[in-house]
Amino acid sequence: MTRPPNLNALPYFEAVARRGSITRAAEELSISPSGVSQQIKLLEQQLGVKLFRRAGRNLSLTLEGELLAQTTGTALRMLSDVQANLRGTRNAARLNLRVSPSFGVRWLGPRLSDFIRQYPDFDLRVDAAPDPTDFDREIMDIEVRYGTGNWAGLHSTPLVADHVLPLVSPAYLARLPPDDPLSKARLIDSARALCQWDFWLWHHGQTRATNVKSVLMDRSSMALQLACDGAGVVLESLALAEAELTDGRLVPLTPALPVLSFPAYWMLSPARFLKRRPVRLFMDWAQGQAAAHQHRIERLLADNGLTVTQVDASAQLRPDQ
Known part of the structure; x- marks a missing residue:
């Protein structure tokens, strides 16, 4: 079975590939140039290919290096995004909310200051957009959606009726x-x-x-x-x-x-999110405002x-x- 590449060396490789220099990569990573060189050498030995060729003081990627750099850069960006998202979801005092633009400006916006006064320790992020939320892919806790209700897979609570x-x-x-x-x-x-x-x-x-x-x-x-x-x-x-x-x-x-x-504005959230304190408190507050x-x-x-x-x-x- 082929051994996986040395994952510890990949951030060093990506930095050198992007900066074109071991020295500049070392400055970015806050380590010594010799430490970066050692990681690149170990990675080349493990893969059995040359990843860089020298051009004066600069380094350029070989064909094999180009192939690895394309995949490594994408993978590291994805990991960074996931890490940031996980940090956001771990913050129990943060509420992420999506609302349609007109309803957000005319109904919800003038009332939000009351919610903030009641819960001053919460971080609140409001996304005013007409597009439905993909709760599996986006960091969003609640969506106030305009429509007829009964969205599959989501807990829906009627909020405001149209007259x-x-x-x-x-x-x-x-x-x-x-x-x-x-x-x-x-x-x-x-x-x-x-x-x-x-x-x-x-x-x-x-x-x-x-x-x-x-x-x-x-x-x-x-x-x-x-x-x-x-x-x-x-x-x-x-x-x-x-x-x-x-x-x-x-x-x-x-x-x-x-x-x-007819009922027109609904609060939507995956049922599992209802256990989160900010979600429960916002829904209770919003229903009081709606009444x-x-x-x-x-x-x-x-x-x-x-x-x-x-x-x-x-x-x-x-x-x-």
Whole structure:
């Protein structure tokens, strides 16, 4: 059986291959040049090949050295990454969190200072990204994901419900015909929203006028700002638009029609992570924040004379299902 290479010598070899000099490699590794030379000599003896050729004071790799250097550099980088990740997972006072950008900015972000005040000894890292987390490959403890729930292999806890309704700036509403405002309105959709205009219109027994123009925005924050600027009517959730409705920048387009509601934001984590103290504490804290949010939304709906209809988000909110 072929003996494996001397693993102790590989970091010395990689440093010399990268720096092109035993002296520079020794300075980087904080050992003597003779110590580096000895490790290279032992490695060459074990492998039975020359790894370097001299060119003046510098060293260049032989063909065999090139082959070994390619593999060694990749392997050492992978080991370094794993070591860093393991150090992060061992830190019991660190919480790694992923959240979608708009929800992170509009809902979670303004509340995080309360969590930090309650748990000042925690290190917190927040990754605002729309991509689903691969918990087997990424150092992440919790993801707040937007969707319909029931993700295989993950523990999911409902956090915040969507309350979806058409919202419009008062100035734009004043320009619309009061008996049929949608016939002249520009419709603003959020591309990632579960409930979009086609479903909302179908659910309320309406059809999209053929001459109505539309705007499709990639982010809810952008869609809401466009509506505040008087460019159209946005179909959006009060989870993200609570502030605009509260301060009057946006108002309901049709208060007589019910608001559509369904669970939309979920806390996801592998079940084994629930034993971690930061995970448990964050989930308890977030559910407390969500309960307070729900009470405010209920008051806001009542103040605006709005009723609520629960819909089934698992049907993908399509009019043909």
